[in-house]
Amino acid sequence: DAGVIQSPRHEVTEMGQEVTLRCKLISGHNSLFWYRQTMMRGLELLIYFNNNVPIDDSGMPEDRFSAKMPNASFSTLKIQPSEPRDSAVYFCASSLQPRQPQHFGDGTRLSIL
Amino acid sequence: AQRVTQPEKLLSVFKGAPVELKCNYSYSGSPELFWYVQYSRQRLQLLLRHISRESIKGFTADLNKGETSFHLKKPFAQEEDSAMYYCALSGEGGKLIFGQGTELSVKP
Numbered sequence: 001d002a003g004v005i006q007s008p009r010h011e012v013t014e015m016g017q018e019v020t021l022r023c024k025l026i027s028g029h030n031s032l033f034w035y036r037q038t039m040m041r042g043l044e045l046l047i048y049f050n051n052n053v054p055i056d057d058s059g060m061p062e063d064r065f066s067a068k069m070p071n072a073s074f075s076t077l078k079i080q081p082s083e084p085r086d087s088a089v090y091f092c093a094s095s096l097q098p099r100q101p102q103h104f105g106d107g108t109r110l111s112i113l
Numbered sequence: 114a115q116r117v118t119q120p121e122k123l124l125s126v127f128k129g130a131p132v133e134l135k136c137n138y139s140y141s142g143s144p145e146l147f148w149y150v151q152y153s154r155q156r157l158q159l160l161l162r163h164i165s166r167e168s169i170k171g172f173t174a175d176l177n178k179g180e181t182s183f184h185l186k187k188p189f190a191q192e193e194d195s196a197m198y199y200c201a202l203s204g205e206g207g208k209l210i211f212g213q214g215t216e217l218s219v220k221p
Contacts, residue, residue, distance in 0.1 A: 031207055055206050
């Protein structure tokens, strides 16, 4: 298995633009987690899904952020409109079930100018 | 409140020296704790899980419920151990609560 696959690896865009980050889960995994990593705040959970259903989105910063799981193996995290303070590395992780070890993707390094 | 504390932002040791990366947690239930490692600009990788009670790359970690700690230890550090280490607690629903991370630097 190729592991969790995220795309793009890097994204540079101007503020106000819509940004879409993508994540492909490991086959057979039922739980999906989106994290954001910054120097100031470290690793923060944004949202997580179990069996395609959002369970906890309390970490989503504001309404500009949204996440979906259109099917069991794929998820998107969208920021619209983007702002410079959204610049960070965004990680996606999946696990077989909740409370099982999570497997992380390589992350998307996002820079909003 | 669920919380993970890693008091040291940076730990610098010489090759061959013992290493202990500290982690304390706050959790009302029965905790599940993990150590993840992130080598330079790479993805986070699971290093240890407390219920496995195993040693990976020479690292061990013991859960001490009395002290609410899960410190990571290695008797002899190697240069390739230099990385960011994150202690994490599995909370409700399986979401991971991470500590702020400790950067381990092993000098030759």
